[in-house]
Amino acid sequence: MTVLPDDGLSLAAEFPAATHAQWQRLVAGVLSRSGKDVPETEAEDALSTQLEDGVRARPLYTGADGVPDPGLPGFTPFVRSGRAEGNTAGGWDVRQRHRTADPEAVLTDLENGVTSLWLTVGADGIPVDALGRVLEGVYLDLAPVVLDAGAGTTAAAEELFALYGRRGVAADAVRGNLGADPLGTEARTGTPYDPEGFPGAVALARRCAGTYPGLRALTVDALPYHEAGGSAAQELGASLATGVAYLRALTDGGLTVEQALGQLEFRYAATADQFLTIAKLRAARRLWARVAEASGAAAAGAQLQHAVTSPVMMTARDPWVNMLRTTVATLAAGVGGAESVTVHPFDHALGLPDAFARRIARNTSTILIEESHLSRVIDPAGGSWYVETLTDELAHAAWEFFQEIEREGGQGTALRSGWIEQRLGATWAERSKALAKRREPVTGVSEFPHLAEKPVVREPAPAEPSGGLPRVRRDEAFEALRARSDAHLAATGARPRVYLAALGPAAAHTARLTFAANLFQAGGIEPVTEGSFEESGATEVCLCSSDAVYEERAAEEAAAFRAAGAGHVVLAGRPAAYPDADSYVFAGCDAVAVLSATLDRMGVS
Structure with a gap:
């Protein structure tokens, strides 16, 4: 054994070990000095944050929390990774979405870091007969293709098969996913997709299993539930229920359990809440491993994951901030172990991305893989008591939601009865309260808005499928207020204004003056602080100062x-x-509510 020389850096070796009780005592003392007297045993609760799904984020986690053994990467329960090597063999698959027939954009992406293509095909996307043109010049044996064609999946798949044949691509070289997702299509459109079964999807799965060993037929897309306002556990639970429904249909259609498991790919949202995203992806693998184990095929239960940066978090105002959100989300997706990651361009909420936006989107993954070396470690968050505990708690909450769906009759029945929409709607209603009160701030929208910002204009994107579950965005309530202000500006030449009256010295009024200016701008109301009230053009005034000055x-x-x-x-x-x-x-x-009422009083329609 090598004996290291004494370099004088003994770190904490000379200090007595601190105990949990000592830490609680110190925290209680700090809270007491801030005016919050709580017993030492309740100090942690006072600093905890309530998350969705009944989960609480505590200020301290230790090895005493007692979480299940996550196992080894590539082995059941696959918490740490679905593959023994994780993403260390070159990083994750950089998968970009294309919604229009633009061959130049496709080739530009592939020549500059993108490794697979996600194509939206159909009436509101790339025409089926244009697939060959869109993929002109693409080496189909090197670049996997993932389809998203909704009810037109079979026709799109047949066109892709024909294209493989015309190009002479060997069947064992084909990679990707045909994107059959009957329940996901139903969730998007509200149109029941053959409630008695999924013959088209099953037929495609049989064909892939028999002829194209590297091609999967079905996608379990959890984005409809995330985009309808669902929590992380609800997104996971709905994906499990969908996956189980597909397993039943595939095995009834003649595939073995192992073959059926090999035909599924799961799609999840990655948000700017990095730890929740990491835990969600890790929990998803654990839960699907449990399903595979119950189905008698534990060894085949490695879930293939495609993470997509959340459309819910994208904003139309100050869209440049979306670059930061997608960077954090991509980091979380990579750390969480997703095999493929799609980064939405920063202008996603505005329409079709331009070349610069596409470039930034694909380079987000490249920087994290090549410059930050994020993929060189398998499960970087593994061993963190916080992440391990959050993974465990989220897994239990998701499993409970999955069981509730099964008791309702399964995913299809729960969708058609409105049960899923009701549960997701209740979750979004609670979250909307936090957004309205700015307890969940949206930078550039509800916090630190910039009224003089020059609008970013983009070509309208093809319409997304509609008629089923709603699509929500975090900025929607404030966006409606800003739209009212914009219309008023266009009609009158000026925005609605409020005069901020600073009373007393700067030390007394600065904090509340800054707060009020930020608040009113979030509603498109211009704060005026210079000159007199009579000169401001405002009809309302806001007094800003300290409580002591107010009394006087x-x-x-x-x-x-x-x-x-x-x-x-x-x-x-x-x-x-x-x-x-x-x-x-x-x-x-x-x-x-405050800003809406203010605009009403100002006559801003």
Whole structure:
């Protein structure tokens, strides 16, 4: 054994080991000094954050939390990776989506880092008969193709098969996925897709299993449930129920369990909540391994995952911030072990991406793989007590939701009865409250908006499938307010304005003045701080100062502004003994309701 020389860096070796109880005592002391007296045993609860699905993020995790053994990469329960080597053999598959027949964009992507193609095919995408033109110049034995054709999957698959034949591509060299997803199509469109079975999908699966060993036939797309406002556990639970329905159909159609498992690829959303995304992908593999084990094919239960940066988190305002969101989401997808990752361009919410947006999207993965070396470690988050605990808790919550769906009669029945939509809607309603109160901030929209920002204009994108589950975005409530302001600007030449009255010295008013300016701009209302109220062009005033100054001057200032013509006086601070204010704005108020009411009073339609 090598004995290291004493270099004087003994780190914490000379200090006594700290105990959990000591830490709790210190935390309780800090909380007490901040005015929150809690028992030492409840100190952690006071600092915990309530997440969705009944999960709480605690401030401290230790080895005593007792989570299940995640196993080894590539072995059941596949928590750490579906493959023994993880993504270390060159990184994950960089898969970009194309919704229009643009051969030049396809080739540009493939020549600059993209390794597979995700093609939206059909009436609102690439015409089936244009597949050959779109893939002109593409080496189909090197670049896997994934189809997304909804109810037209069979026709699109036949065209792709014909293309492979014309190009002379060997059957064992074909890679990708035909994208058959009957229940996902039903979730998107609301049209029942052969409730008695999925003969088209089963036929394609049999063909792939018999002739194209590297090609899968079915996709279990969980994005419809995520985009309808579902939580991480609901997204996972719905994907499990869908996958189980497909397993039943495939085995009934003559495939073995192992063959059926090999025909499925799962698609999940990756969000800017990096730890939740990492835990979700790890939990998904564990849960699917449990399904495979119950089906008698534990060794074949490695889930193939395709992660897509969340459309829900993308914003139309200040879209440049989306680059940061997708970077964090891509990092999480890679760390979480997804085999393929699609990065939505930063202008996704505005229409079709331009060449610059596509370039940034594909380079996001390239930087993380090549420059940050993110793929050189298998399961980088493994061993983190926080991640392991979050993975376990999320897996239990998702399994519970999956069991509820099964009790409703399975995914198809739960979709057609409206049960799925109701559950997802309830989750989104709760989250919308947090968004409205800015407890879940949206940078550039509900926090730090830029009213003078020059709009980013893009060519309209083909319509997404509709008629089924709704599609939501985090920015939608504030976007509606900003749209009202934009219309007012176009009609009158000016935005609605509010005068911010700074009372007392800067130390007294700066914090609340900044808060109020940020809040009103989130609704498209321009704050005016210079000059007099009469010169501002505003019809309302917001008093900004400290509680001490309010006690001395609030009543007098409110009366003076009303005399000067102010129709409404707002006070920046919590409702207190200031009856002369007409309303209040404060941290945690319902900003959407406040701003909507303000625009109503200003006559902004």
